Amino acid sequence: MRRILAILLENEPGSLSRIVGLFSQRAFNIQSLTVAPTEDPSLSRITIATSGDDKVLEQIVKQVNKLIDVIKITDLTERSHVERELILIKVLAMNDKSRTEVKRITDIFRGSIIDIGKQVYTIQLTGDAEKLNAFVETLSNETEIIEAVRSGCVGIARGEKALRV
């Protein structure tokens, strides 16, 4: 089962490598990982999308929590939450037909074209993983995908619940 873990940790050199190392050392799976400092620059926040049964997840949460740098960890998927991912995708747009079609699909998915080349469009889209997958699939039926980059997901709990020191 897919899970999204949010981790708040000291923004120290090497703290990210401890998280990544732990996952590989204990054969835990990482589907995506994003990291950046928070509004408090002494803290970093990591979002990891992972998968595993309850027993594996319990170990992941405990093992991450055990790392000295880690202040808090929460499994966002345990309760209602919002998750978003960003994709930048460069596609072939050589003639009117494909340009129109790419523009139309982008509009339907509420993405935006952020760069144009002689023969390519670069599109930005945010959403959850499922929406991004659908977008990529739809586009690929219409034109050739030159390059795509996904940010990995970030997430936050709905309502009053917050992950903070």
Add this chain to the structure above:
Amino acid sequence: MTTQQFTGAEMVVKALAALKVKQIFGYPGGTVLDIYDALFQQSDVEHILVRHEQAATHMADGFARATGEVGVVLATSGPGATNCITGIATAYMDSIPMVVLSGQVPTTLIGDDAFQETDIIGCSRPIVKHSFNCRNVEEIPNIIAKAFYIARTGRPGPVVIELPKDLLMPMSKGEFHIEIDVKMRSYNPSIKGHHKQIKKAVKALFEAKRLVVYSGGGIIIANASELLTELVEKLDAPITNTLMGLGGISGTHKNFIGMLGMHGSLEANKSMANADVILALGARFDDRVTNNVKKFCPDAKIIHVDIDPTSISKTINANIPIVGLLEEVLQQLLDELDATNFTPNKEERTSWWQQIQQWRDVNSISYVQEGEQIKPQRVIEAMYKITKGEAYVCSDVGQHQMFAAQYYPFAKPRQWINSGGLGTMGFGLPAAMGVKLAFPDSHVICVTGDGSIQMNIQELSTCLQYNLSVVIVSLNNRSLGMVRQWQDMVYGGRHSSSYMESLPDFVKLAEAYGHVGIQINHLDELDEKLTQAFNIKNRLVFVDVLVDEKEHVYPMQIRLGAIDEMWIKKGVKA
């Protein structure tokens, strides 16, 4: 008026002194020469020069295991640091408090593949509790204080500190400030057990008909053996210890049913398999205990107490998990038992103990001294008699380790020192040296074999330099006994690379290093010569005992079986 300025090297030594460190173990080299220079010019901290950095880590480790204090290692960058890896991993697996100070090339050269540069923080990351890079001079003392705090609190473990050379040299100086009382927002080891869980546990203990207490190294680390003994007596429960937990309760206590696991006693493993409640204290259900986890103690409700939440429900699911310091939780359990006027049900206990007695009567920890050759078990028994069971026994890894665990009942915690988790051959001698340094007036034995002893034999030289009069008892079977045993039992008797076909003359070797060497070849001279060895004061004695090379360690769990499926002796199943 300006405050006094210190170099980073001076700060390292001052910080160690402030943390009341008396001895550190190490080996000099390019990047740490400034620290060695600072050490030379003071007398608070004594440096013990080993002959190989691995031995420095084991020596610090043995010192830490015997005293409960943090063991400190100093090594240079590159090979000095990488030589520490095995010792760090050994300490990590057995939760031993250790701080390793490693040199590093100057910050300006980091990443350039400079001479003797290794990313020791990266290398050691999976085997440390935590590690620190130092990037400015004035943070050094507080990093060291933090490292000590992390190493010794919670579930203890090794901490590595990387010290780049430019921070240690006279060119960069700073003011010395150290805060011994460390507070960290990201690290607060929990202390007390959850009250509701304590109540649940006591209810389960009340209802237990076939209760077993299973205690591990956590009891030793927490100095909780008196509380444990009190609890066991109050519950009138049988108690088994893991290899790491031996000495947690006296090996001669009437409720003690021996070590459990792969080479544990039949009564220990049978009791576990038939228990309806298992009270696990500072133990981690590792694979050398459980055997096949799918068949593990099917009827048992498990109460698991540990300071480390990751140890709980890792391999075996706990029904009542309790996270907390053992000394606190044991006291809580005792108080709660008192509050509920606990007395064990006499009838049920009697029938449980009668059942256990039947398993005890099989006498699974036994051997037959037949033939001309000395049985290794007989040597351990002699050792026990001569030292009245009071020696520190530091073991290497292999058959001799199991024989020592089986045939030397330990009266007290911290008396039995061995690499249980990692199983590091070469651990025994340097560990014994660390213990001897801490307790110079006690008998300190290194039980070893012809394989293990050669993995850190160079330390005989260190022993001479610091007059560490350890008694080395080598059960010499001219082979790698445990490997050979597995080859006999599992690999059709094909002894692939398990012979030591060109052994040195250990007596001459000991003498060459300036020590006393004694060889024992016949049973009738065993007691006398061994007694003689223990009577030699202020000299290291190397006792080379030629033992029966065909002897196997029994009992032994049958692979993939349940915890109590065992070979009692060759070809005899329980």
